Amino acid sequence: MATRFEAVLNVDLDGPRISRHLYGHFAEHLGRCIYGGFYVDGAIRLDVVEALRALNIPNLRWPGGCFADEYHWRDGIGPRAQRPTMVNTHWGGVEENNHFGTHEFMELCELLGAEPYISGNVGSGTVREMSEWVEYLTREGDSPMARLRKANGRDEPWRVRFWGLGNEAWGCGGNMTAEHYAQEARRFGTYCRDYGDNQLYKIAAGANGADYAWTETLMKQIGHLGCRRIRSTGYHALSVHHYTLTGPTWEQKGSATAFDTDEYYTTMVAAARIEEILAGHAAVMDAYDPGQTVGLVLDEWGTWFDVEPGTNPGFLYQQNTLRDALVAGVHFDVFHRFADRLVMANIAQTVNVLQAMILTDPDSGALVLTPTYHVFRMNQGHQDATSLRVDVRTAPPSRPVGDANLTTVSMSASRKDGRLLVSLSNLDAGAPADVRIEIRGGTLETVEAQILTSGAVQDHNTPQTPSAVAPHAHDGVSVAGGALRVRLPAHSFVTVSGIL
Numbered sequence: 066m067a068t069r070f071e072a073v074l075n076v077d078l079d080g081p082r083i084s085r086h087l088y089g090h091f092a093e094h095l096g097r098c099i100y101g102g103f104y105v106d107g108a109i110r111l112d113v114v115e116a117l118r119a120l121n122i123p124n125l126r127w128p129g130g131c132f133a134d135e136y137h138w139r140d141g142i143g144p145r146a147q148r149p150t151m152v153n154t155h156w157g158g159v160e161e162n163n164h165f166g167t168h169e170f171m172e173l174c175e176l177l178g179a180e181p182y183i184s185g186n187v188g189s190g191t192v193r194e195m196s197e198w199v200e201y202l203t204r205e206g207d208s209p210m211a212r213l214r215k216a217n218g219r220d221e222p223w224r225v226r227f228w229g230l231g232n233e234a235w236g237c238g239g240n241m242t243a244e245h246y247a248q249e250a251r252r253f254g255t256y257c258r259d260y261g262d263n264q265l266y267k268i269a270a271g272a273n274g275a276d277y278a279w280t281e282t283l284m285k286q287i288g289h290l291g292c293r294r295i296r297s298t299g300y301h302a303l304s305v306h307h308y309t310l311t312g313p314t315w316e317q318k319g320s321a322t323a324f325d326t327d328e329y330y331t332t333m334v335a336a337a338r339i340e341e342i343l344a345g346h347a348a349v350m351d352a353y354d355p356g357q358t359v360g361l362v363l364d365e366w367g368t369w370f371d372v373e374p375g376t377n378p379g380f381l382y383q384q385n386t387l388r389d390a391l392v393a394g395v396h397f398d399v400f401h402r403f404a405d406r407l408v409m410a411n412i413a414q415t416v417n418v419l420q421a422m423i424l425t426d427p428d429s430g431a432l433v434l435t436p437t438y439h440v441f442r443m444n445q446g447h448q449d450a451t452s453l454r455v456d457v458r459t460a461p462p463s464r465p466v467g468d469a470n471l472t473t474v475s476m477s478a479s480r481k482d483g484r485l486l487v488s489l490s491n492l493d494a495g496a497p498a499d500v501r502i503e504i505r506g507g508t509l510e511t512v513e514a515q516i517l518t519s520g521a522v523q524d525h526n527t528p529q530t531p532s533a534v535a536p537h538a539h540d541g542v543s544v545a546g547g548a549l550r551v552r553l554p555a556h557s558f559v560t561v562s563g564i565l
């Protein structure tokens with residue numbers, strides 16, 4: 066039997082703007098993300114670029130992750146054959162040849178039409194090293210680093226806005242206390258200069274999940290918010306990381322594809338926790354910064370399961386099912402609700418690692434678009450749109466999962482250029498949901514809908530069945546009497562767009 070849910074959408078009551086950067090990405094020197102994913106046989110894979118361009122990806126974070134705090138950028142410039150090698154100690158202990166470095170990354174961003182988000186090395190680097198990287202990338206005219214860049218074939222400086230001051234400083238980024246890191250972030254941030262009209266937006270390495278104390282320490286240390294001079298020497302935003310974990314322990318995270326219904330619901334509860342986590346950090350930030358001048362950046366999120374059998378445990382290669390797509394749908398609904406404080410989010414990671422958009426076959430090279438890819442594509446219209454508040458009229462359907470109560474219908478809406486876009490997920494694995502949304506403050510005309518679902522939540526795409534989980538037109542939608550009605554089959558993600 067179908068569950069029912071009624072909501073109200075005031076299409077003329079504007080919420081905050083949904084930054085396109087909430088649809089950001091992350092590519093680390095980890096497993097087959099860069100080498101064997103983006104970069105193959107000494108060249109950027111253009112079919113990967115083409116697939117990602119269709120998502121309109123706004124930014125790409127690089128080179129880590131944990132790798133960022135052991136990366137020395139000078140090793141990755143100049144003639145490739147002369148670049149020194151190093152050991153990637155975090156990810157499989159493999160040798161890194163530094164063939165993909167600054168120039169290659171900036172070229173990739175140009176091809177993608179995405180803004181670079183560079184994570185600098187605080188953990189094992191120096192202030193000088195980071196300061197010179199900024200100079201190398203962004204300084205015009207004559208200076209030691211600008212000359213070096215030109216000698217390496219690039220005359221014009223690049224534009225770089227997003228700059229990370231280390232990564233996970235509480236762990237792989239140096240095992241620091243929050244107090245110590247806050248001082249380090251201010252010190253490193255001070256020497257990351259704005260050259261010409263390039264203005265950095267510096268992002269301090271933030272909390273692990275629900276560690277609100279970390280956020281509070283960084284907020285205390287950010288300086289006097291009213292004083293531009295002090296802010297410009299510190300950081301403009303704080304990050305936070307939250308992964309969706311299902312298994313009982315870190316060592317047993319569960320299979321990406323072989324899971325039962327109980328595990329499915331446990332995953333959904335873990336995903337939905339993002340709401341509580343963002344609310345917790347936002348509340349701490351509001352206490353210190355009620356004017357919301359400091360941004361919150363969720364620069365790592367996504368599912369983390371056991372690696373696929375037979376693959377290198379350090380490479381974090383996992384399949385991606387309809388369950389992952391629903392995890393993404395739930396996250397985006399929450400992001401849209403927090404769009405006033407949340408300025409950026411980056412899924413981990415774009416190709417061949419964790420909750421990827423694209424998987425490439427190591428032998429044949431075949432490229433597979435995952436169910437998560439399709440959610441990014443279907444939700445594209447929310448980028449830079451005005452978020453709209455959804456008010457519930459009847460309690461949304463829910464079910465008990467262990468000690469938690471999982472709301473099984475999730476939705477969010479936005480308006481852009483006279484078009485309404487509503488995203489809805491039915492997390493119930495067995496029952497459809499009928500949703501009635503009363504439209505107030507405007508008239509909704511023709512609507513069209515797309516659906517992403519499949520026979521089972523475990524379904525996924527492979528080189529042999531690349532479209533097992535792919536979007537289709539959905540006819541379970543209608544508008545009558547000022548209300549939009551949507552039928553959501555069990556375990557489905559639906560987008561409805563219409564003209565206002």
Ligand code: AHR
Binds near residue numbers: 365
């Ligand atoms: O995304 C994989 C890893 O997860 C990142 O390198 C690190 O920041 C996090 O712990």
